[in-house]
Amino acid sequence: MVNLTRIYTRTGDEGTTALGDFSRTAKTDPRLAAYADANEANAALGVAIACGGLPEDVRAVLLRVQNDLFDVGADLCTPLQESYEHPPLRVREEWVAELEADCDRYLEPLPTLRSFILPGGTAGSAFLHQALTVVRRAERSTWAAITEYGTEPGTQRGEGGVNPSTARYLNRLSDLLFVLARTANLDAGGDVLWQPGGGREEAPDR
Numbered sequence: 001m002v003n004l005t006r007i008y009t010r011t012g013d014e015g016t017t018a019l020g021d022f023s024r025t026a027k028t029d030p031r032l033a034a035y036a037d038a039n040e041a042n043a044a045l046g047v048a049i050a051c052g053g054l055p056e057d058v059r060a061v062l063l064r065v066q067n068d069l070f071d072v073g074a075d076l077c078t079p080l081q082e083s084y085e086h087p088p089l090r091v092r093e094e095w096v097a098e099l100e101a102d103c104d105r106y107l108e109p110l111p112t113l114r115s116f117i118l119p120g121g122t123a124g125s126a127f128l129h130q131a132l133t134v135v136r137r138a139e140r141s142t143w144a145a146i147t148e149y150g151t152e153p154g155t156q157r158g159e160g161g162v163n164p165s166t167a168r169y170l171n172r173l174s175d176l177l178f179v180l181a182r183t184a185n186l187d188a189g190g191d192v193l194w195q196p197g198g199g200r201e202e203a204p205d206r
Helices: 031-052 057-074 093-107 123-149 166-185
Strands: 016-018 022-026
Touching: 016 123, 022 031, 022 057, 031 057, 031 123, 057 093, 057 123, 093 166
Parallel strands: none
Antiparallel strands: 016 022
């Protein structure tokens, strides 16, 4: 049960913050960057849902993903331990499989893609393209944290590694958002295709 009675605590005024296991770390910690980027991705999806005019089934998928991203952040902020008094929430591989199933389901009715595409078309598509770039950054940040801390459990607070399922989840999520961005344009003229050289005609030889 979450009970937020105060918003400011002043505990971070010296440049540190608490992790999920109550240890403290610098606000420049790679682990913190990873879950901050996951939080930003969640906010970008919130904009897509609120302003994108997306179909209800797509909105339902994205709402589930928003809840998942909150869980991804909770996982990233809690170092892996050999044992826990109260086991924390962890991202599971089944969640990755759900994203893959969604990719397959929404990809099936789309036309074969024979070019790169540009963000745009409908507002929903543009917002989803923006969200997927943030998700990709979150994945990179997560791999940076894994490089720093590894994936092995620790024996005391603040020393454990990072759950690699978080990175795999973010990777598949970026794939799904690409597919959903195309889906958002399906009834509005389709994808906005990239034109090499901006569609300019080649200048004649001189």
